[in-house]
Amino acid sequence: MTAVAQAPAPAPSTDGKDRRNKARPRTVAEWVMLTLAVLGALAIVFPMLLLLLNAFKSPQDYANSGPLELPQALSFEGIRTFWETQNFPRALWNSIFISTMVSIIAVVVSVLNSFAIGIGRVRGRTWIVLVFLMANLVPQEMLFDPLFQLYDDMGLLSNPWSVILTFVVIQSAFGTYLLSSLLGTFPKEILEAASVDGATRWRTLRSVIVPIVRPTLSVLMVFFFIWTWNEFLLPLAFLNTSDSLTVPLLLEQLNGERQTDTTTLIAGTLISIIPTIIFFLIFQRTLTRGITAGAVK
Amino acid sequence: MTSTPQRVRPRRTDEPARIPQRDRGKLGYWLYLIPGTLLVGLVIFYPIVRNVRLSFFHWRGGRAPEYFAGLENWVALFSDQEFLQSFKNIILVIVAMVIVPTLLGLVIAALLFDVVGRRFGARLSSFLRATYYLPQILPIAVAGVMFSWILKPNSDGVLNQFLTVLTGSEVEINWLGGQYSTAMASVMVLMIWIQIGYPVVIFMAALQRVDPQLYEAAELDGANWFQRFRAITLPMIRPEVFVVALTTTIAALKVFAPVFILTNGGPSKSTYVPSFYAYQEFIRGTDKGYAATIASAITILVVVVAIIFIRVQNRAERKDA
Numbered sequence: 001m002t003a004v005a006q007a008p009a010p011a012p013s014t015d016g017k018d019r020r021n022k023a024r025p026r027t028v029a030e031w032v033m034l035t036l037a038v039l040g041a042l043a044i045v046f047p048m049l050l051l052l053l054n055a056f057k058s059p060q061d062y063a064n065s066g067p068l069e070l071p072q073a074l075s076f077e078g079i080r081t082f083w084e085t086q087n088f089p090r091a092l093w094n095s096i097f098i099s100t101m102v103s104i105i106a107v108v109v110s111v112l113n114s115f116a117i118g119i120g121r122v123r124g125r126t127w128i129v130l131v132f133l134m135a136n137l138v139p140q141e142m143l144f145d146p147l148f149q150l151y152d153d154m155g156l157l158s159n160p161w162s163v164i165l166t167f168v169v170i171q172s173a174f175g176t177y178l179l180s181s182l183l184g185t186f187p188k189e190i191l192e193a194a195s196v197d198g199a200t201r202w203r204t205l206r207s208v209i210v211p212i213v214r215p216t217l218s219v220l221m222v223f224f225f226i227w228t229w230n231e232f233l234l235p236l237a238f239l240n241t242s243d244s245l246t247v248p249l250l251l252e253q254l255n256g257e258r259q260t261d262t263t264t265l266i267a268g269t270l271i272s273i274i275p276t277i278i279f280f281l282i283f284q285r286t287l288t289r290g291i292t293a294g295a296v297k
Numbered sequence: 298m299t300s301t302p303q304r305v306r307p308r309r310t311d312e313p314a315r316i317p318q319r320d321r322g323k324l325g326y327w328l329y330l331i332p333g334t335l336l337v338g339l340v341i342f343y344p345i346v347r348n349v350r351l352s353f354f355h356w357r358g359g360r361a362p363e364y365f366a367g368l369e370n371w372v373a374l375f376s377d378q379e380f381l382q383s384f385k386n387i388i389l390v391i392v393a394m395v396i397v398p399t400l401l402g403l404v405i406a407a408l409l410f411d412v413v414g415r416r417f418g419a420r421l422s423s424f425l426r427a428t429y430y431l432p433q434i435l436p437i438a439v440a441g442v443m444f445s446w447i448l449k450p451n452s453d454g455v456l457n458q459f460l461t462v463l464t465g466s467e468v469e470i471n472w473l474g475g476q477y478s479t480a481m482a483s484v485m486v487l488m489i490w491i492q493i494g495y496p497v498v499i500f501m502a503a504l505q506r507v508d509p510q511l512y513e514a515a516e517l518d519g520a521n522w523f524q525r526f527r528a529i530t531l532p533m534i535r536p537e538v539f540v541v542a543l544t545t546t547i548a549a550l551k552v553f554a555p556v557f558i559l560t561n562g563g564p565s566k567s568t569y570v571p572s573f574y575a576y577q578e579f580i581r582g583t584d585k586g587y588a589a590t591i592a593s594a595i596t597i598l599v600v601v602v603a604i605i606f607i608r609v610q611n612r613a614e615r616k617d618a
Contacts, residue, residue: 026416029522033412040405041428044490047443048431050455066462067455113333120314120326132333135341137599139551141575142592145585146344169340172333191316201325204316230436232554233576248438252558255442262453265446272439280434284427287434 048273055079055270059263078263079271082254085264088271090243091250095229095275098160098246102167103224107217109168110175115205117176118183119191129180135173140233148237158241166234171224182216183209222283229276247272345596351589358585370590380591383569386481387550390570393485394492394549399541401489402496405429407530409497410504411512412522426501430494437491441558444487448472448559473560477567480560484568487555496541503534539613543606550599571595 050067057065058075065072082088113132117125147166148157156162186209194204210217235246245253251272254260280287314323352370354363374380414422432440447455450471460468472479507529515525553572560568562577569577571591578588 030412030416033408033522034417037405037408037413037425041425044429044432044493047447047490050447051443054455063452067458109333109336112329116326116329119316120323120329122323122326122330128330132337134345134600135337137547137596137603138341138345139572139575139592139595139599140553141572141579142348142596143341143344144576145579145588145592146347147340150339150343165336166340169336173337176333186315188315195316201316226434230434230438232436232438232557233572248436251442252438255445255558262446262449265442269439269443269446272442273435276435276439280427280431287430 051266051270051273054263055267057263059261062263062266078261078267081261081264082268082271086250086254086268087243088247088250088268091245091247092275094160094239094244095246095248098163098167098235099225099228101160101164102171102228103221105164106168106171106175106224107221109172110179110220111205111210111217113172113176114179114183115201115209117180119186119205119209121184125180129177132173132176135170136177144234144237147234151238156238158239158244160239160244162238163228163231163235163246166238167224167228167231171227175220175224178220179213179216182213186212219286222286226279226287247275348589349593351586352593354586356585357583363586366586370584370587371594373587374590374594379566379569379574380571382567383571383574386568386570387552389481389485390488390549390552391546393488394552395542395545397489398492398545399496399538401493402500402541403531403534403538404526405493406497406500406504407526410501411525411530415509415512426497429497432491433494435491437554438558440491441487441555444483444490445473445559448483450474474564476564480564480568484555484559487559488552491555492545495545499537499541500534503537504530507533535613536610539606539610543603543610546602546606547599550595550602 053070054062054067055078056074056076057071058073058077061072061075116122117128122128143166147162151157151159151162156165190208190212191204194208199208229246230248231246232248232252235249236252239245239249251268254265254268314326351363353366353368355366355369356363409422409425413425446453449455449457450473451469452458452461452467454472456472457468457470460470470479472483474480511529512525515529520528551572552570553576556562556568556570556573557576562569562573572595575588575591575595578591579585582588
């Protein structure tokens with residue numbers, strides 16, 4: 001590439017240059033580019049701002065005013081209707097229960113798998129990782145009908161465990177892949193020291209390896225939680241009674257009902273976003289750090 | 298001592314376990330794979346085997362008998378208008394989920410890192426990054442309902458209200474149910490909106506690897522922003538571009554929820570995507586064998602795309618080395 005060659009080797013002293021870079025006034029072009037970046041971010045949050053602006057309008061107010069106008073009076077009618085006609089707390093609990101169970105169990109399964117693959121170096125482990133990764137590749141419509149019949153036979157339909165079981169497998173596929181390469185480079189000296197001290201494998205895993213990789217495990221848990229929370233197709237197929245719905249399913253169902261008033265729908269959408277926003281604020285750092293963990297080794 | 302540097306890596310399958318062995322050798326490690334293997338067998342491989350087998354049968358479902366169909370289902374696939382249409386749409390989905398977000402993501406990441414981060418402060422740039430990322434953690438179903446509110450066909454829809462104010466006359470366009478072009482465009486906008494944050498975050502992390510002196514040197518040399526972007530940014534983060542392209546292409550081939558929520562496949566089945574088609578056939582169709590054929594075809598395609606990508610990447614890495 002000829003373009004790269006044009007960049008000269010940096011001069012030995014960087015100190016003075018750094019100062020010069022900071023001191024240099026910002027150019028017009030830089031302000032323009034900042035404005036573009038901010039406008040782009042505004043475009044991203046714009047739909048959510050619209051929700052906030054319109055969720056507190058009464059139906060009459062909504063019908064008579066533009067979407068960008070402030071509500072004439074703060075009305076909680078939409079929110080009250082949503083709360084009274086839908087069992088949102090139940091859906092919230094279902095989502096929390098399913099996502100929590102999946103993130104815990106999937107991390108345990110990932111650790112067990114990757115212990116055999118990364119530490120135990122069992123024969124054919126490249127293939128084993130690929131077999132597990134299939135769980136991540138397979139489109140969900142391939143799983144949906146056979147699993148529906150299977151869970152029907154087991155009496156698990158509309159039971160949160162049908163979704164938990166399924167997503168433990170799908171999420172632990174990614175966990176196994178990530179942890180196997182991490183444990184493959186686990187410091188050998190620590191393992192040998194544990195062995196000299198007479199620790200069994202199980203003991204080494206539980207008391208030595210897991211505490212050391214705990215930061216990675218908690219990042220994985222956060223991601224498994226969100227991924228499971230956001231799932232749609234398979235929960236839609238498996239959870240059919242009104243008290244087994246998750247938050248996305250509840251909102252989708254409300255959206256599908258013809259008689260739903262628009263302000264109720266707006267209020268419901270806003271309320272459904274709130275748990276995600278809270279989660280985002282708590283785990284923002286973990287999230288932005290974590291997304292890149294699996295990307296490029 | 299074990300620290301003698303190994304020149305030649307032994308065949309990987311013969312490498313010893315990393316904990317010194319005293320008892321049963323490596324056999325004990327297999328025990329740890331039992332739960333994972335049982336689960337993946339039941340939840341992933343049992344459905345795959347069952348659907349691939351079913352793709353060679355006609356079956357109404359339930360207690361109806363199965364009739365052997367040979368390759369009939371597979372042949373029918375290639376003259377099935379709905380199936381072919383769903384694959385045409387997949388190309389547009391790839392534009393919306395892979396190409397546009399990757400290109401926009403490159404520009405935004407470079408802007409945030411190179412201009413905002415260095416010239417206006419790291420805090421502002423990480424705040425903007427978080428904002429771009431927000432739709433990524435929103436449930437797609439919730440995002441879809443939000444967009445379907447904005448795009449409502451009557452005067453309840455935000456977009457119609459906007460246009461009414463702008464044009465001064467009553468606008469009531471049926472964006473999602475009226476015609477193919479507006480319906481598909483709406484689905485694509487939703488996908489871009491959801492997808493954009495992913496490449497931004499990945500690319501910005503990649504840029505942290507780049508030596509800042511490189512930028513400063515180029516800047517002193519009079520290289521403008523675009524020249525720096527082309528000569529430094531782009532070559533440095535090529536591996537990440539690759540990973541983003543791979544993961545989002547696979548996600549695009551499997552896409553379901555945006556179509557289900559926004560258009561439900563309409564108007565008149567024109568916005569079908571393969572996943573949605575398979576789902577519809579399983580639920581409402583009269584031949585689960587055919588539905589299984591559609592699902593199997595998508596699965597094969599996804600696996601083939603994944604293999605091609607990994608091959609190409611390995612070759613590129615070897616060339617670089």
